[in-house]
Amino acid sequence: MIILVVNAGSSSLKFQLYQMKDETVLAKGKVERIGMESAILHFEPAGKQEIREVREILEHTTAFRKVMDILVHPVHGILQSVDQIEAVGHRVVHGGESFSGSVLVDEEVKREIKRLFDLAPLHNPAHILGIQAVEANMPDIPQAVVFDTAFHQTMPPTSYLYPIPMVLYKKHKIRRYGFHGMSHAYVSERAAAFLGRPLKELKLVTCHIGNGASCAAILGGRSMDTSMGMTPLEGLMMGTRSGDIDPAIVPVTMSKEDLTLAEVSSMLNRHSGLMAISGIGSDMREIEQAIKTGDRNASLAFEMYEYRLRKYIGAYAAAMNGLDAVVFTAGVGENSAMLRAAVCRNLSFLGIELDEQANERKESGEREITAPESKVKALVIPTNEELVIARDTYRLILHRNDVE
Ligand SMILES: Nc1ncnc2c1ncn2[C@@H]1O[C@H](COP(=O)(O)OP(=O)(O)O)[C@@H](O)[C@H]1O
Ligand SMILES: CC(=O)OP(=O)(O)O
Numbered sequence: 001m002i003i004l005v006v007n008a009g010s011s012s013l014k015f016q017l018y019q020m021k022d023e024t025v026l027a028k029g030k031v032e033r034i035g036m037e038s039a040i041l042h043f044e045p046a047g048k049q050e051i052r053e054v055r056e057i058l059e060h061t062t063a064f065r066k067v068m069d070i071l072v073h074p075v076h077g078i079l080q081s082v083d084q085i086e087a088v089g090h091r092v093v094h095g096g097e098s099f100s101g102s103v104l105v106d107e108e109v110k111r112e113i114k115r116l117f118d119l120a121p122l123h124n125p126a127h128i129l130g131i132q133a134v135e136a137n138m139p140d141i142p143q144a145v146v147f148d149t150a151f152h153q154t155m156p157p158t159s160y161l162y163p164i165p166m167v168l169y170k171k172h173k174i175r176r177y178g179f180h181g182m183s184h185a186y187v188s189e190r191a192a193a194f195l196g197r198p199l200k201e202l203k204l205v206t207c208h209i210g211n212g213a214s215c216a217a218i219l220g221g222r223s224m225d226t227s228m229g230m231t232p233l234e235g236l237m238m239g240t241r242s243g244d245i246d247p248a249i250v251p252v253t254m255s256k257e258d259l260t261l262a263e264v265s266s267m268l269n270r271h272s273g274l275m276a277i278s279g280i281g282s283d284m285r286e287i288e289q290a291i292k293t294g295d296r297n298a299s300l301a302f303e304m305y306e307y308r309l310r311k312y313i314g315a316y317a318a319a320m321n322g323l324d325a326v327v328f329t330a331g332v333g334e335n336s337a338m339l340r341a342a343v344c345r346n347l348s349f350l351g352i353e354l355d356e357q358a359n360e361r362k363e364s365g366e367r368e369i370t371a372p373e374s375k376v377k378a379l380v381i382p383t384n385e386e387l388v389i390a391r392d393t394y395r396l397i398l399h400r401n402d403v404e
């Protein structure tokens with residue numbers, strides 16, 4: 001069965017084409033800068049030459065049609081016809097309390113995802129565009145949605161409630177949901193396999209640090225707590241998001257700078273984090289480069305980013321009353337040896353002994369970066385959210401076929 005996995009962001013559409021159940025990746029790619037005249041389409045068909053095109057792509061339906069076109073392109077394509085695709089699986093960031101697992105898309109599911117727009121303003125609207133783009137281009141194909149929030153539905157109320165009037169939870173479901181759940185689930189399973197120990201016995205802190213960043217306390221394979229909250233704004237300092245701040249900063253900034261709520265929200269989501277402190281950008285590669293040239297603001301941004309992450313790791317070790325391993329994943333976690341080194345060097349009191357050489361090695365697979373005698377392990381485990389989506393979609397379609 002051929003399954004297309006779609007991860008629609010506000011200005012991007014990432015995709016992977018899987019042959020299931022073998023889990024072979026037939027092709028992958030992304031459309032970036034949707035909405036601009038110079039959108040970029042990047043396509044990597046397995047065993048064929050990569051393609052990069054710059055062209056005008058103004059909205060998600062067009063982006064999706066371009067993806068369909070390239071998949072069946074006579075030279076670069078990988079399919080004879082789009083009819084070979086039997087299902088589409090989407091990443092959906094916010095599933096609220098309604099979804100503790102993946103589901104097939106119907107009108108009710110779409111309504112619920114729309115109802116949650118306010119809680120994931122950067123993400124959920126784009127997912128609906130992705131679903132609608134599939135409907136417009138392939139009207140009869142079944143679609144599944146896999147939620148970032150689902151894995152964290154095991155959190156106890158002590159973790160998911162905020163100490164604010166209970167009526168806000170009861171009336172409006174204001175609570176911690178947590179995100180990047182597929183990634184936290186995937187890397188914790190892989191970490192247990194890597195360590196050769198049952199996941200049920202392990203206390204892990206998983207650090208998904210990419211553009212968005214969150215860490216999670218994984219006790220016996222279940223999410224016990226996580227740093228993102230009601231929205232993906234809380235917790236760690238990120239590329240452009242502030243993470244934790246004193247909530248009183250919101251009204252004070254509104255009044256002192258004469259800003260609207262929407263403007264402050266945009267400031268915290270899009271103009272904060274590494275970008276705001278460094279004054280350079282949101283990409284950790286740019287920050288590292290600038291540190292090498294002696295840029296003090298870049299150093300400060302890096303130090304704050306590392307310090308805030310390390311505080312969470314310490315907090316989660318305390319929350320679980322112990323720690324077996326810290327897992328680094330996603331763009332920064334998998335690639336920034338400098339960030340991992342800074343975190344691990346300063347956690348020696350927990351029993352983490354970094355192997356500096358192993359950490360610096362330019363490898364891409366699953367690996368340990370602590371010394372053999374290190375009491376607590378530090379691992380780098382590449383995440384694979386697309387594979388989790390492909391697996392869940394495949395399982396849901398098989399189940400649906402069994403029932404019919
Ligand atoms: N070689 C690298 N060194 C340091 N940071 C990197 C490297 N490669 C990627 N990154 C970081 O990873 C981020 C993207 O992470 P990723 O997990 O792909 O994010 P997302 O899926 O949210 O778009 C980039 O913004 C950059 O900061
Ligand atoms: C939930 C979230 O922050 O996702 P991303 O890292 O893709 O922005």
Ligand SMILES: [Mg+2]
Nearest residue numbers: 210211212330
């Ligand atoms: Mg991501």
